[in-house]
Amino acid sequence: AQSVTQLDSHVSVSEGTPVLLRCNYSSSYSPSLFWYVQHPNKGLQLLLKYTSAATLVKGINGFEAEFKKSETSFHLTKPSAHMSDAAEYFCVVSDLRSGGYQKVTFGTGTKLQVIP
Amino acid sequence: DVKVTQSSRYLVKRTGEKVFLECVQDMDHENMFWYRQDPGLGLRLIYFSYDVKMKEKGDIPEGYSVSREKKERFSLILESASTNQTSMYLCASSLRPSGIGGEQFFGPGTRLTVL
Numbered sequence: 001a002q003s004v005t006q007l008d009s010h011v012s013v014s015e016g017t018p019v020l021l022r023c024n025y026s027s028s029y030s031p032s033l034f035w036y037v038q039h040p041n042k043g044l045q046l047l048l049k050y051t052s053a054a055t056l057v058k059g060i061n062g063f064e065a066e067f068k069k070s071e072t073s074f075h076l077t078k079p080s081a082h083m084s085d086a087a088e089y090f091c092v093v094s095d096l097r098s099g100g101y102q103k104v105t106f107g108t109g110t111k112l113q114v115i116p
Numbered sequence: 117d118v119k120v121t122q123s124s125r126y127l128v129k130r131t132g133e134k135v136f137l138e139c140v141q142d143m144d145h146e147n148m149f150w151y152r153q154d155p156g157l158g159l160r161l162i163y164f165s166y167d168v169k170m171k172e173k174g175d176i177p178e179g180y181s182v183s184r185e186k187k188e189r190f191s192l193i194l195e196s197a198s199t200n201q202t203s204m205y206l207c208a209s210s211l212r213p214s215g216i217g218g219e220q221f222f223g224p225g226t227r228l229t230v231l
Binding site: 006009032034036042043044045046049090092094102104105106107108109 | 147149151156157158159160161164166206208210212218219220222223224225
């Protein structure tokens with residue numbers, strides 16, 4: 001079975017403090033994992049992806065995520081939040097099934113609020 | 117840059133109407149997807165297609181159908197629109213990966229209101 005759980009629907013941080021958005025996944029295959037960001041009234045943009053190479057993945061805008069197989073987690077972090085980071089973040093699991101098609105499941109999203 | 121375009125940004129339709137949402141990608145991607153996005157529910161997969169004329173049901177296909185006659189175009193059809201289909205609809209495409217899941221590229225979305 002494939003599933004994604006984003007543990008917090010809302011996270012609020014002060015500008016300049018660290019960000020932690022939590023994601024746990026389940027997959028019967030060797031999954032790829034992604035984080036996407038959606039700013040208000042904008043399309044989804046890829047932040048970073050894990051595809052079985054290095055377990056610590058660096059993305060755009062200073063974000064990074066660590067793949068921990070033993071914990072089935074892929075948490076997103078940033079050392080210092082900026083006002084421009086206020087957005088909704090989606091964790092995504094993807095695996096390749098027989099027949100060559102891609103099974104994808106999105107988490108329900110975490111809204112990040114950054115307080116000045 | 118990959119570009120995924122959707123035919124309308126906003127659409128208002130009446131209950132019972134047949135609705136067509138069009139999506140076009142310009143990067144020769146094999147895979148195309150239709151999602152709907154609702155507050156608190158994230159993105160839910162309606163249908164996807166991994167080749168021309170091929171389609172697979174996603175998690176919530178009821179009330180929808182799709183068509184993929186050309187590689188670059190993937191259409192979502194609401195056979196008889198209902199108010200519970202009011203939502204944001206997102207199209208995405210990805211390259212067929214060689215053993216790993218590929219990054220999806222998203223269109224800007226169509227906000228559909230069914231009255």
